[in-house]
Amino acid sequence: MRFLPDRKKYTVAIIGLGHVGSCVSLILADRGHEVIGVDTDAALVGELRGGVCRFHEPGLAELLERCHRLPSVRFTADHAEMSAADVVIVAVGTPVDESGAFIDTQLRGACKELSRHLRRGQLLIFKSTVPPGTTRELVIPLLESGGLSCGEDFGVVFSPERLSQGTALRELAELPVVVGGSDRDAAEAAEEFWRTALGVGVRSCASLETAEMIKIASNWWIDHNLALANELALVCSQAGVDMLDVVAATNDLPKGGGRVNILLPSVGVGGSCLTKDPWMAWSSARRRGVELRTVPTARAVNDGMPGYAASLVLDALRGAGKDPGGARVAVLGLAFKNDTGDLRATPVAPMVRALREAGVRVALHDPLVSPEAAEQVFGSPSVPDVEEAVRDADCIAVTAWHREFHGIDFAELRRYTRPDCAVLDGRAYFPRETIERLGSLGYTYLGIGR
Ligand SMILES: NC(=O)c1ccc[n+]([C@@H]2O[C@H](COP(=O)([O-])OP(=O)(O)OC[C@H]3O[C@@H](n4cnc5c(N)ncnc54)[C@H](O)[C@@H]3O)[C@@H](O)[C@H]2O)c1
Structure with a gap:
């Protein structure tokens, strides 16, 4: 199945507007894509709507100032709005506990919401760092719990975020992106998305797990x-x-x-x-x-x-x-x-x-x-x-x-x-x-x- 519409400007939903999600949303908005930023933190959503940047990242406040009033950009706490997106990018937090074990609460929460609002043909790109195996063993079953099927109805890709704070915007615009897909169609769609949307190179991987391990x-x-x-x-x-x-x-x-x-x-x-x-x-x-x-x-x-x-x-x-x-x-x-x-x-x-x-x-x-x-x-x-x-x-x-x-x-x-x-x-x-x-x-x- 083809998971990306045949055009140069996309509608992109970003789930999780923390340091990573805010940078990704705003750089895509600045490139002329339609952006739907979703976060459960209502205060953060309100700040972004008002053009207030809580993250100290060089260039980010200026980018928000330029973009927050654009009709093509909206920030919301309502996950249902992601249904309008061609591509959904997930950048929620993935902390570990005292024993080093992965706390999957935010990722589970996001996937459950996604399973309710997913529609056929969407491409889902997961950026949050996770233990290898998580996308296949946890994320995809949760997404499929809504009744649609990965591969047939929607595509899943793991594309880890590699930016460093302090140089995030430059790196998002320059660093090659790693892509591992649930299948070849999903991977190819994500490769095309990154090349077109951000103009960056792509490092294609054999599998979801390879991208997670990288x-x-x-x-x-x-x-x-x-x-x-x-x-x-x-x-x-x-x-x-x-x-x-x-x-x-x-x-x-x-x-x-x-x-x-x-x-x-x-x-x-x-x-x-x-x-x-x-x-x-x-x-x-x-x-x-x-x-x-x-x-x-x-x-x-x-x-x-x-x-x-x-x-x-x-x-x-x-x-x-x-x-x-x-x-x-x-x-x-x-x-x-x-x-x-x-x-x-x-x-x-x-x-x-x-x-x-x-x-x-x-x-x-x-x-x-x-x-x-x-x-x-x-x-x-x-x-x-x-x-x-x-x-x-x-x-x-x-x-x-x-x-x-x-x-x-x-x-x-x-x-x-x-x-x-x-x-x-x-x-x-x-x-x-x-x-x-x-x-x-x-x-x-x-x-x-x-
Ligand atoms: N910060 C970095 O420099 C950096 C660099 C590379 C990779 N990463 C990885 O990227 C991911 C995000 O990092 P971050 O620093 O932006 O985290 P963060 O904690 O700043 O942001 C996560 C955001 O997700 C939101 N969220 C949680 N559950 C949600 C849900 N169900 N729906 C919508 N929003 C939800 C939270 O409210 C929060 O605003 C992590 O996996 C991290 O390891 C971070």
Whole structure:
């Protein structure tokens, strides 16, 4: 059966308007497709309708401003509206529980709604990260519970989302899309959809399970790579070697017909994907009788980094003859990475906890995070500007280097800080000249693996 109408502009329903769904909806709307965005969160739907963007993603607020009043764009909490779509994209949340097991509530909920409103000829594209086997074993039976049949009446494809927060819109417009279908017709329709709708390349896979495994493998690899980078950083700092020199040279040298690609160490690994997708691999492997030993090891290494970053600060305070009990640390950047306001599993939270446990008074600042959101995660609100945060600081911990911070004048901040102030470079990767300049301004530089 042909699952895509023969035209260049489609009607697309997006189920789940979180970070991923909002970006996907708006980029499709901006390309002239008719968009029906559906989310169970009525407050989120209301915000999107009003042109209010709750996600800090470069370019997204401007895109929403441009698109939210278009007659071809509507946001709704009513799943029935998806019946009008040629293509339905599902991007609901797929978290894991404490034991690493997949929590399928959102996916089940979405599939049940879809089964009620599906119509013949629709193409369903699932983007949410899931344990391999989920689309065939859970999603398709739920969809078919409404009476229509996968393959005969509708097509199902797994097309994992691969964007990174902070560069999401550029990546959606450029990165090739992975496609694995329930059958060849569905896969071909999705390939054509991505090529036409976004103009991106397509990586066609043998099966739904292959596409599911590609997503898991990719984040499993990133988490392991980061664990390697973080452990390498621990060794480099003891060996008096700048980790960044090692990474730059190692990555630049041809090796075995390709290149290695060591990522960079930091205050820790956070966000909603890297902290859970490796566990998804681990728990789904376990169900198949395979014990993955590398996953818990890499997770433990990465989870150890916030404590390590806190220990760098505490050692520097003590080294300067200061009692952590009376010390102040300004934390600049609360989000889990640069250029996002996302606090999900941010490693800055355990770092702050460790500092507070040692008696340190912490001032928080992040231009991409509201004071209320900071209070929910950190137990105290953030302050609105850098100067207030660094007032009387014994250490400035730079834990996310957002674009908004690039103009920070450390010479000017010296007027506010205490003498012997340290600067923790948790994710800024300051070049050597900046480190020298910080030294000449009287700061003690603390780097991760530097
Ligand atoms: N955030 C990222 O950078 C990223 C990158 C790649 C892949 N992913 C994957 O993409 C998926 C979505 O991630 P996210 O960060 O956008 O999640 P999110 O939690 O921000 O958004 C999920 C949205 O789905 C909505 N929802 C839940 N059940 C629903 C239902 N039945 N019908 C309609 N809406 C429903 C929620 O209200 C929420 O707004 C996850 O599987 C994630 O692992 C995320």
